[in-house]
Amino acid sequence: MPKVSAPQGRRIWHPELRSSGGPVYRAIADALEADIAAGRLGSGARLPSQRALARALGVNLTTVTRAMREAERRGLVIGSKGSGTFVASRLDQVPDWPDPFRRQAPAGFVDLSLNYPPDVAEADLADALAEWAGGLARRPQECRSLLPYRATQGSAADRAAAASWLEEGGLAADPGRIVICSGAQHGLGLSLAALAHPGAKVLCEALAYPGLRAVAATAGLKLLPVPMDSGGLRPAALRDAIRQHAPAGLVCNPTLHNPTGVVTSLARRQELARMLRRAGLWVIEDDIYGALTDAPPRSFAALLPERTVYLTSLSKTVAPGLRIGYLVAPDAAVLDGLLGAARASSWMTAPILAAIASSWIREGLAQRAVRQVRAELARRQRVVSQTLPSGLRSHPGGDVRSPHLWVPLADASTEARAVALLNQRGVGVTAGEAFRVGATRSYGFRIGLGAARSVDVLTGALVTIADALERGEARRGRMVM
Numbered sequence: 063m064p065k066v067s068a069p070q071g072r073r074i075w076h077p078e079l080r081s082s083g084g085p086v087y088r089a090i091a092d093a094l095e096a097d098i099a100a101g102r103l104g105s106g107a108r109l110p111s112q113r114a115l116a117r118a119l120g121v122n123l124t125t126v127t128r129a130m131r132e133a134e135r136r137g138l139v140i141g142s143k144g145s146g147t148f149v150a151s152r153l154d155q156v157p158d159w160p161d162p163f164r165r166q167a168p169a170g171f172v173d174l175s176l177n178y179p180p181d182v183a184e185a186d187l188a189d190a191l192a193e194w195a196g197g198l199a200r201r202p203q204e205c206r207s208l209l210p211y212r213a214t215q216g217s218a219a220d221r222a223a224a225a226s227w228l229e230e231g232g233l234a235a236d237p238g239r240i241v242i243c244s245g246a247q248h249g250l251g252l253s254l255a256a257l258a259h260p261g262a263k264v265l266c267e268a269l270a271y272p273g274l275r276a277v278a279a280t281a282g283l284k285l286l287p288v289p290m291d292s293g294g295l296r297p298a299a300l301r302d303a304i305r306q307h308a309p310a311g312l313v314c315n316p317t318l319h320n321p322t323g324v325v326t327s328l329a330r331r332q333e334l335a336r337m338l339r340r341a342g343l344w345v346i347e348d349d350i351y352g353a354l355t356d357a358p359p360r361s362f363a364a365l366l367p368e369r370t371v372y373l374t375s376l377s378k379t380v381a382p383g384l385r386i387g388y389l390v391a392p393d394a395a396v397l398d399g400l401l402g403a404a405r406a407s408s409w410m411t412a413p414i415l416a417a418i419a420s421s422w423i424r425e426g427l428a429q430r431a432v433r434q435v436r437a438e439l440a441r442r443q444r445v446v447s448q449t450l451p452s453g454l455r456s457h458p459g460g461d462v463r464s465p466h467l468w469v470p471l472a473d474a475s476t477e478a479r480a481v482a483l484l485n486q487r488g489v490g491v492t493a494g495e496a497f498r499v500g501a502t503r504s505y506g507f508r509i510g511l512g513a514a515r516s517v518d519v520l521t522g523a524l525v526t527i528a529d530a531l532e533r534g535e536a537r538r539g540r541m542v543m
């Protein structure tokens with residue numbers, strides 16, 4: 063594939079046309095398809111302007127316009143008015159995201175690769191759900207209100223419940239700026255759709271939640287890793303990444319970061335926020351674990367309110383099956399973008415699920431569930447400190463209620479061996495591979511502390527892990543990411 067230089071000195075896509083005897087526009091679309099299939103053009107890659115392409119190929123503009131229309135018809139490119147034409151995302155380019163539900167675990171296998179909240183509140187919530195559902199028989203008006211389409215943003219009652227939930231977590235949010243969504247994964251997709259056009263460069267933590275990688279790939283975005291240390295994102299690394307890549311924004315998970323458990327301090331947040339404000343970047347703050355900490359430092363939504371989309375859900379604190387999350391938009395324009403993306407994805411979040419969540423918040427059941435989950439996680443972290451080597455017990459930026467624990471290892475082969483060995487011994491953990499973004503070279507595995515059915519089961523699995531680490535079967539690395 064020979065390339066020619068773009069006027070500004072960049073290399074541009076220059077197809078090799080095969081003369082098949084057919085029309086030239088089709089040959090251009092064929093060449094595009096072949097280059098995408100061969101991996102020479104990745105999803106999100108920006109194509110040269112139609113004028114530049116016509117010039118480079120020595121054909122007239124209408125031929126290129128027809129070729130692009132044909133490419134769009136084949137699902138190869140997406141045209142975005144004003145910002146250019148981009149290679150569409152392909153589902154086969156979505157990173158392999160471990161799906162624990164596919165695994166046929168043998169009896170006795172303890173799967174700590176699952177990122178579940180401990181199920182300590184489940185029995186109470188199941189009773190509450192039965193009672194709520196039974197009570198509907200006495201509330202026919204409410205039944206009818208749950209059936210029609212309704213405003214994409216969510217009802218005023220659900221947004222008021224969301225605002226009070228957020229306020230209890232320390233964030234004062236205007237219910238008029240809140241959008242009810244179907245969990246944090248959905249919220250991430252909506253925020254990225256509202257803020258980033260296909261092909262945009264988006265910064266994130268070097269180790270990041272795999273669902274972020276998946277949603278960025280389907281949206282055709284380029285995720286760029288920002289190195290971390292034991293305090294979270296490194297300010298100097300963020301400054302370099304902004305200078306080097308001119309990104310559109312940052313997605314971060316500053317409280318109980320998945321997978322490391324790090325809680326970024328207020329001082330570090332303030333420093334990062336100053337940089338982000340100076341550079342004019344937007345921020346998507348994924349605060350899904352925030353309610354698990356006693357006194358989380360002020361959020362980016364509070365420190366950088368004009369540029370932050372705040373996002374949380376009830377999945378890790380109350381019940382993942384509810385699929386209820388909350389987004390807070392910084393201004394009316396971003397709110398419009400979120401609502402447009404929500405209409406395009408599911409029109410609205412199921413009113414019945416939002417109603418259950420709101421009633422649990424109003425009645426204090428959700429808050430009680432969080433207290434139970436927190437207490438159980440603190441108990442599980444105490445087991446960690448009794449079983450695992452000291453460097454891991456109190457890893458520097460970790461929190462006593464973190465639902466996960468990151469075990470740093472020296473290199474990729476140690477990581478692969480450690481995970482395979484633990485699997486053989488009946489313990490599932492998540493390899494660092496699932497979290498690495500771009501060329502990040504941080505190795506290790508994540509232990510999900512909530513997934514074990516009981517503290518005893520967890521203790522047994524942690525003893526197996528400690529044994530592997532102590533025998534040097536998994537050579538330890540530094541807590542630097």
Ligand SMILES: Cc1ncc(COP(=O)(O)O)c(C=O)c1O
Nearest residue numbers: 177245246247271315320375377
């Ligand atoms: C950091 C982070 N963000 C988002 C999600 C998705 O959560 P939800 O189940 O609410 O979609 C997860 C789930 O593991 C997560 O760890």
